[in-house]
Amino acid sequence: xxxxxxxxxxxxxxxxxxxxxxxxxxxxxxxxxxxxxxxxxxxxxxxxxxxxxxxxxxxxxxxxxxxxxxxxxxxxxxxxxxxxxxxxxxxxxxxxxxxxxxxxxxxxxxxxxxxxxxxxxxxxxxxxxxxxxxxxxxxxxxxxxxxxxxxxxxxxxxxxxxxxxxxxxxxxxxxxxxxxxxxxxxxxxxxxxxxxxxxxxxxxxxxxxxxxxxxxxxxxxxxxxxxxxxxxxxxxxxxxxxxxxxxxxxxxxxxxxxxxxxxxxxxxxxxxxxxxxxxxxxxxxxxxxxxxxxxxxxxxxxxxxxxxxxxxxxxxxxxxxxxxxxxxxxxxxxxxxxxxxxxxxxxxxxxxxxxxxxxxxxxxx
Numbered sequence: 001x002x003x004x005x006x007x008x009x010x011x012x013x014x015x016x017x018x019x020x021x022x023x024x025x026x027x028x029x030x031x032x033x034x035x036x037x038x039x040x041x042x043x044x045x046x047x048x049x050x051x052x053x054x055x056x057x058x059x060x061x062x063x064x065x066x067x068x069x070x071x072x073x074x075x076x077x078x079x080x081x082x083x084x085x086x087x088x089x090x091x092x093x094x095x096x097x098x099x100x101x102x103x104x105x106x107x108x109x110x111x112x113x114x115x116x117x118x119x120x121x122x123x124x125x126x127x128x129x130x131x132x133x134x135x136x137x138x139x140x141x142x143x144x145x146x147x148x149x150x151x152x153x154x155x156x157x158x159x160x161x162x163x164x165x166x167x168x169x170x171x172x173x174x175x176x177x178x179x180x181x182x183x184x185x186x187x188x189x190x191x192x193x194x195x196x197x198x199x200x201x202x203x204x205x206x207x208x209x210x211x212x213x214x215x216x217x218x219x220x221x222x223x224x225x226x227x228x229x230x231x232x233x234x235x236x237x238x239x240x241x242x243x244x245x246x247x248x249x250x251x252x253x254x255x256x257x258x259x260x261x262x263x264x265x266x267x268x269x270x271x272x273x274x275x276x277x278x279x280x281x282x283x284x285x286x287x288x289x290x291x292x293x294x295x296x297x298x299x300x301x302x303x304x305x306x307x308x309x310x311x312x313x314x315x316x317x318x319x320x321x322x323x324x325x326x327x328x329x330x331x332x333x334x335x336x337x338x339x340x341x342x343x344x345x346x347x348x349x350x351x352x353x354x355x356x357x358x359x360x361x362x363x364x365x
Contacts, residue, residue: 003125005240008361009354011137015086017122017129023083024133026069026140028357031077033144035070043139046342047132054200054338061087064136082136086129099318100326104307111318128245128336131343138346141353150352153177154216154345155186157300159196159335160203165189167217169253169282169298174219186341204334207310211246212337214344215300218352221286223277223294225352225359232290233297236355240347241301246336249302253285268295297352301344308332 004012008028015022041063048062062084069080097120101107106126110118122129142152151174157164164187168176180186187193196212203210226233238250258266268279279295286297308328315326333339 005243006350006354008357009141009350011134011240011350013130013133015084015130015133016119016125017086017127019086019119021083021085022130022133023064023081024136025079025081026137027079028354029069029075029077029080029140030144030357031075033075033147034073035075035140035143037066037073039143040064040136040139043135043142043342043346044132047135047339049333049339054197054204054333054335062132080140082133084132084136096326100315100324101318102307102326102328103313103315104304108318123245126245128333128340131244131340134244134350135343135346138342138349142345142349145349145353145356148220148356150218150220150356151177152216152218152345152349152352153180154214154341154348155180155188156193156196156337156341157213157215159212159337160199160210162192162195162199164192164196164215167215167296167298169217169285169296170279172217172219172296177217177219186338200335200338203305209306209309209332209334209336211303211305212335213300213302214337214341215298216344216348218286218297218348221292221294221297221352223292225355226287226291228290233287233292233355234290237299237348237351240351241344244301244303244340244343244347246303246306246340247301248304250299252287252299254283255285255300258283299348301340303337303340306333306336 003014004010006028010027012025013022044062044064064082064084067081067083069076069078097107101111105123107120110120110126119125145152155164157166167188180188185193185197187196199210234252241247241250254261254266266283268281268283271278271280276294279293282295282298284293284295285299286293286295310328312325312327315324316322317324
């Protein structure tokens with residue numbers, strides 16, 4: 001199924017943007033893991049809409065109702081299911097989209113794929129609203145990973161033409177990540193953050209939107225996780241990250257920049273740190289041959305600008321088979337990337353837990 005992901009840990013996401021609710025099922029979690037529901041709410045709040053002018057005005061509490069799989073504060077080992085009710089829907093804003101597909105959205109392709117029976121309100125199952133259940137998944141998985149010394153955090157690497165400073169690929173510490181996770185705007189350099197917010201506000205004032213790049217790092221991963229060829233770390237992470245609406249590109253380590261380098265510039269020399277094998281630099285982003293090296297895992301995800309903008313655009317009338325124009329109404333983020341930061345972290349946490357459970361099985365538990 002297209003909305004189910006994972007090998008050892010199975011993730012299923014259900015619901016539509018303007019339906020009664022959305023939700024998630026996690027099957028394969030180890031039993032006996034203590035889950036702090038307050039920490040889940042903290043992560044959900046980082047993604048939640050309606051908090052400021054940088055996001056959609058839609059207000060959703062995003063408080064998950066856990067239906068199964070958690071008892072007396074611990075995972076039971078059976079499927080963990082959570083439901084998130086939709087409360088602030090304005091479905092009338094989308095009434096004309098059944099026959100007038102929005103540029104940049106899945107209105108047209110969804111109608112073709114499902115013979116016109118797709119729920120088009122707010123994008124239906126294609127909506128960014130479906131990242132709330134993914135954030136819940138990550139909020140659970142990252143607690144299990146943290147107890148094993150694995151921490152994940154991300155920041156806005158760029159918004160439009162404004163860039164933040166990058167993560168240090170070899171020396172990023174637990175303290176660095178804790179500081180970032182507490183930041184009200186997810187950047188490493190506050191001056192860059194202010195410039196990004198102005199870039200977003202300028203786009204909003206013009207009835208437009210702007211894209212961005214999110215850089216994510218995971219520290220504490222052991223070496224030897226993953227597989228070569230078609231089941232490597234890059235493959236598995238990319239497959240879940242591309243499930244996040246608006247993600248259009250993924251790169252690991254030096255990524256595309258490596259294509260302009262010589263091997264002598266891109267290779268990372270091996271060194272010893274005590275009894276551990278490390279690399280002096282980390283241009284490989286913690287992955288060689290699809291397998292973790294024990295260095296920090298580093299990747300970047302590029303997100304397109306929000307396709308729902310308030311400027312007049314050209315579209316077609318699917319009933320009349322004529323060209324027409326469309327002015328989009330409703331409530332939309334002028335920059336999706338801001339609220340996508342915890343979503344990217346959550347996708348990474350879910351994928352890494354699946355890979356670790358696959359590698360260690362019961363011993364990991």
